Amino acid sequence: MARLLHSFIVFYSIFFIIILVKEETLCAVVFQPKFILASGPKISAFLVGNISGVSLTLNSVSASDTTGSLPPSSCIPVSQTQWNLSSEFIGKNALLVRLSLNRSLQLCGNETSQDCCLESVCVQETLHVSACVDETPKSSLVIQTQIYAQINPTKPPSENQTVIPNQAFQPLGRCPCDVTPDVCDIRCCCDQNCTQEMLGLFSNNCLPGPFGGSFSPVPDYQCSVQSSENDPDWFPFLCVISPSDNNPFLGLFYNGGTRSPKPSPSFQPQQMTAPVPPINYRQGDPIFTIDDGYLTIPQNSGLGHCVDNAPVAFLANFEARCVRMLQICPSQSDNIRVKVKDGQGGVVTVNVVDEMANDLNLFQPISESQVSDEQCVLVLALNYTFYWRENGLTGITVLRTTANISLGASVSFTSRYSAVFVNGNESSQPNSGNPGYQVRRPVLGGILNSDTGVIQRAQINLWQPGGDGLCASADLRPVEFGINSTSGCMIPVSLLNLTQCSQLRETMRAVLGGLVTSTLVSRTGKPDFTNITNWINITTLLQNSSQPAEGSSGACSALPTHLHIHIRSLIKGFVQGVPQKIIHAVEISFRETTWRIECDTGGLNPCSDPEVMQNFPITSSVVFTESESAQAPRSRFSINFTEFDCDRNDVCWPELAFPLTKYYTGEPYSQALAKGLILVFFFIVASVLGTPWRQIRQAWNNASL
Numbered sequence: 001m002a003r004l005l006h007s008f009i010v011f012y013s014i015f016f017i018i019i020l021v022k023e024e025t026l027c028a029v030v031f032q033p034k035f036i037l038a039s040g041p042k043i044s045a046f047l048v049g050n051i052s053g054v055s056l057t058l059n060s061v062s063a064s065d066t067t068g069s070l071p072p073s074s075c076i077p078v079s080q081t082q083w084n085l086s087s088e089f090i091g092k093n094a095l096l097v098r099l100s101l102n103r104s105l106q107l108c109g110n111e112t113s114q115d116c117c118l119e120s121v122c123v124q125e126t127l128h129v130s131a132c133v134d135e136t137p138k139s140s141l142v143i144q145t146q147i148y149a150q151i152n153p154t155k156p157p158s159e160n161q162t163v164i165p166n167q168a169f170q171p172l173g174r175c176p177c178d179v180t181p182d183v184c185d186i187r188c189c190c191d192q193n194c195t196q197e198m199l200g201l202f203s204n205n206c207l208p209g210p211f212g213g214s215f216s217p218v219p220d221y222q223c224s225v226q227s228s229e230n231d232p233d234w235f236p237f238l239c240v241i242s243p244s245d246n247n248p249f250l251g252l253f254y255n256g257g258t259r260s261p262k263p264s265p266s267f268q269p270q271q272m273t274a275p276v277p278p279i280n281y282r283q284g285d286p287i288f289t290i291d292d293g294y295l296t297i298p299q300n301s302g303l304g305h306c307v308d309n310a311p312v313a314f315l316a317n318f319e320a321r322c323v324r325m326l327q328i329c330p331s332q333s334d335n336i337r338v339k340v341k342d343g344q345g346g347v348v349t350v351n352v353v354d355e356m357a358n359d360l361n362l363f364q365p366i367s368e369s370q371v372s373d374e375q376c377v378l379v380l381a382l383n384y385t386f387y388w389r390e391n392g393l394t395g396i397t398v399l400r401t402t403a404n405i406s407l408g409a410s411v412s413f414t415s416r417y418s419a420v421f422v423n424g425n426e427s428s429q430p431n432s433g434n435p436g437y438q439v440r441r442p443v444l445g446g447i448l449n450s451d452t453g454v455i456q457r458a459q460i461n462l463w464q465p466g467g468d469g470l471c472a473s474a475d476l477r478p479v480e481f482g483i484n485s486t487s488g489c490m491i492p493v494s495l496l497n498l499t500q501c502s503q504l505r506e507t508m509r510a511v512l513g514g515l516v517t518s519t520l521v522s523r524t525g526k527p528d529f530t531n532i533t534n535w536i537n538i539t540t541l542l543q544n545s546s547q548p549a550e551g552s553s554g555a556c557s558a559l560p561t562h563l564h565i566h567i568r569s570l571i572k573g574f575v576q577g578v579p580q581k582i583i584h585a586v587e588i589s590f591r592e593t594t595w596r597i598e599c600d601t602g603g604l605n606p607c608s609d610p611e612v613m614q615n616f617p618i619t620s621s622v623v624f625t626e627s628e629s630a631q632a633p634r635s636r637f638s639i640n641f642t643e644f645d646c647d648r649n650d651v652c653w654p655e656l657a658f659p660l661t662k663y664y665t666g667e668p669y670s671q672a673l674a675k676g677l678i679l680v681f682f683f684i685v686a687s688v689l690g691t692p693w694r695q696i697r698q699a700w701n702n703a704s705l
Contacts, residue, residue, distance in 0.1 A: 029054055029131050031097075031141040038145045041101035045141055047087075047131055051095045054138070057130045058085045058099070073130040073137035083127065097129065099143070107149040117149035175213045188212065280391035281343035286311040287386075287393070290339045290347055297384060298322050298417050312419055314343075315388070319418045326411040329376035336382070336398060344392035351396065357381075357403040375404045381416040388421055432481060433525020436572065436580030442478035443567065443583070444527055445518025446535060455529045458518035460565070462620045463487040471511065471618065479565065479622050481525075481581075488619035495597050495610040501556035508618065509590065512563040515620055516588060521567075523582045541589040554597035554607060562591035565622040584627070 029049035036043060047054065060081045061071055082103050088096040101123065108116035129141040177188035184194035189206035190213030206212055223239035277288040287295040299310035299320045306322035342348045357380055381401035387394045405411065422430045432441035446455040462485060464475035471489040479485075491511070497504055520535040528534045568585040595616050599607035606612040658664055660676045 029133075029138045031129070031131070031139050034139075034141060036141070036143045038143055039147055041105065041147065043099040043143060043145075045097045045129075046090075047095040047097055047139070049093060049139075051089075051093065053133050054095070055132050056085060056087060056097065057132055058083060059128045059130070061126050061128045063126070070126065070128070070142065073128065073140040075130055075132035075135045075137055081127070082123070085129070097141070099127070099129075101147070105147065105150045120149055121146065122149040123147040176211045177207050177213065277341060278343070281314040281388075281393070282391065283313075283315040285314045287314055288341045290341060295338065295340055297382065297419060298415070312384075312386075315421050317418075317420050320416070322415050322417070323412060324415055326376065326378070326405070326413060330378070336400070340393065340396060342393040344390075346392075348393050348396055350398055353397060353399050355399065355401055357401050375406060377402055378405050378413065379415065380413065381418075383417075384419040386419065386421045388423060431526045432522075433580075435524045435526050435575075436582055437481040437525040437569070439482040440480045441525060443481050444522040444525070445516070445538075446520045446522065446527070446529070447518060448520060448532065453530070453532075455520060455527075455532070455535060457529075458520075459516075460518055460521070461515045462622065463489050463515070465489045470615075476515065479567075481567075481569075482624050484621075484623050486619060486621040488617050490615040490617055492613035493595065493616050494613050495554050495606055498554050498556050498595065498597060501559075504556055505559055509560050512560060512590065512618065512620065515563055516565070521583055521586045523584065524580075536583065536586065539585070539587045541587055555594060557594040558592045559595055560590035561593045561595075561616070561618045563620040564589045564591060565620075566625065567622065568625050568627055570627040581626070 029047055029051060032046045032048055036045060047056075055075070057075050057077055058081055059074060059078050063070055082101060084100045084102050086098045086100075088098070090096050103123075104115045104117075105122050106116050107120070107122075108118055124146050127143040127145065129143065130137045131139045131141075175188065175190035175192070178185055178191045178193075182193060184198050185191050187202050187205055187207050188194070189199060189203065208214060221238075221240045223236070223241050277292050278285050281287070289295055294309075294311035296309040297312050297320075298306055298308045299318060300322070301307050301310075306320065308322075337350055337352055340348045340350065379400060380403050381399070383399040383401075385397045385399075387396070401416075405413065420430065432438060432444055437443075443460050445458045445460045447458045448455050459476070460479045461476035462479060463471070464477040464487065465471075469490050471491050474489045477487075491508075493504070516538070519538055521538055523534055523536060566587040566589070567583060568587075569581045569583050571579045572582045573580050597606050597614060599605055606614050657676075659672045662669070664672055
């Protein structure tokens with residue numbers, strides 16, 4: 001904990017120093033912090049400011065007996081201290097000051113020495129560190145130390161393990177009424193803190209039962225408690241002989257459950273075990289190469305960092321972005337063409353497809369210094385596609401995106417990695433559920449081919465803006481089922497464009513319409529591309545507006561700048577208790593706004609120069625609405641007689657013969673049938689010998705007479 005606190009203080013101090021340096025507010029030297037409470041043998045602080053010609057002086061001081069204040073800073077060492085003072089330059093305007101204790105913290109034993117601690121508080125003093133320039137103190141640091149001695153065991157640790165008794169019969173706490181430490185609790189006769197004199201005050205009124213420490217009282221029905229005075233004559237024939245562990249208080253302080261201990265946080269490196277390749281893959285298992293190693297792809301960790309050697313889990317899709325610094329050209333290697341175990345006894349080789357990046361804005365290249373003429377070929381993206389069937393892999397392809405980037409002193413870029421698992425062969429595409437949609441799976445769109453009658457897949461996307469925020473460099477991401485989302489990007493428009501409003505409206509509608517190229521949407525997550533009844537049409541809501549064809553004064557109204565997608569879903573049955581959601585309606589609408597050129601924006605004036613561009617935003621959104629599932633209307637009988645409703649009652653008359661049906665799985669069917677026939681036999685016997693049969697027989701005899 002002390003190391004963690006020390007690291008946090010150092011990080012916070014460095015962060016504060018950087019802020020001061022960037023703001024150029026350093027005009028004099030000052031300690032950060034100025035006062036420290038130290039409980040360990042190592043102390044560190046920072047001296048910030050104009051540190052040229054600064055010398056450090058360490059003194060041990062004490063407060064005045066009359067005023068209680070510390071003496072002023074001094075540049076002359078007054079006395080010899082037990083601390084070592086050192087310093088280290090950090091940049092031009094910062095100095096790291098360190099103090100370390102040069103004595104032992106071992107507590108003195110039987111044999112005393114000069115380098116051991118006589119008391120538990122080993123070091124307790126006040127230190128004064130002065131920053132001097134030309135024998136003149138400029139700043140001071142006050143350190144109040146209070147360090148305890150270290151107590152080390154004199155004997156080696158014992159290997160004996162504590163034997164924990166079975167809590168079902170012998171609780172860990174043998175005296176539950178002992179609730180006050182180091183104090184005798186009244187009427188608690190098992191309290192070890194009670195002396196014989198104290199116990200004599202309430203020995204006849206001890207707390208009974210388990211709370212008072214009596215965990216195994218002998219019950220009255222035990223044969224061992226028989227006495228010749230009070231027991232009846234029949235007691236020996238009806239008493240019970242049982243072990244003492246079997247008593248009425250069994251489990252009173254024990255719930256019968258077990259809990260595995262959770263691993264405690266540790267700063268020690270984790271011991272990694274050798275990977276064990278599985279016979280076949282299951283969801284979440286790591287994928288192995290033929291060398292029994294993990295197939296790794298860079299991925300983002302939970303803390304936002306990038307892990308280069310992260311194993312790929314079977315059937316786990318992911319997307320990752322890693323910001324990297326480029327200082328030298330990396331060596332070109334083809335180590336991604338590896339052979340992977342397919343999980344069915346065979347081997348699959350990774351097929352690599354190369355492409356060159358046309359737009360580097362997607363990868364956010366940022367140069368922090370002057371760019372040289374040297375060119376580097378960098379891998380900017382690796383997009384893996386894993387084709388699987390049952391518990392194995394049928395193929396792996398990776399799309400490798402490269403680009404030529406000029407090398408500078410320090411160039412940063414964003415590399416992208418992804419993995420998608422597709423069921424089937426390389427011609428298959430992933431589904432979004434079976435049969436209902438799963439949350440965060442893409443909504444499946446399609447277009448009907450009039451010639452073949454087969455529906456082809458199409459996209460329903462939203463904007464995924466890049467580094468510059470322009471629509472020209474933005475990516476597209478699919479609409480995920482059940483996830484409401486809004487995104488947008490910027491479009492540069494000039495004054496000349498705003499004089500042609502009709503053409504601008506058509507361009508805007510085409511740009512937004514490119515997000516949704518589908519005309520159909522699959523009702524379920526596992527569509528049938530040959531059955532049109534499994535698909536629904538996308539409804540486009542058109543707004544009736546009459547606007548002038550050309551704008552005036554650098555403005556255009558009724559421009560479609562927002563695409564809104566409204567998807568309605570409902571629950572259509574259950575599969576093993578999991579609700580299956582389907583899509584029953586999709587609506588698309590455009591929202592119109594007015595764009596107007598702003599002249600006073602600083603820099604180039606777009607109003608005076610018709611070719612100067614100004615950025616305007618366009619957005620896209622999707623909203624999911626869940627409708628009530630269509631159910632048959634309830635009958636009047638089910639509304640009035642709720643006791644016969646088996647869905648709302650644990651016991652209902654319609655299920656009286658449920659144990660005799662095939663749906664009853666509590667015991668074998670033969671046993672259930674035998675028990676049912678025995679019940680029927682007893683019912684017939686009771687009917688024959690009971691009152692109803694006697695009344696029927698008497699009525700028959702009276703009628704015959």
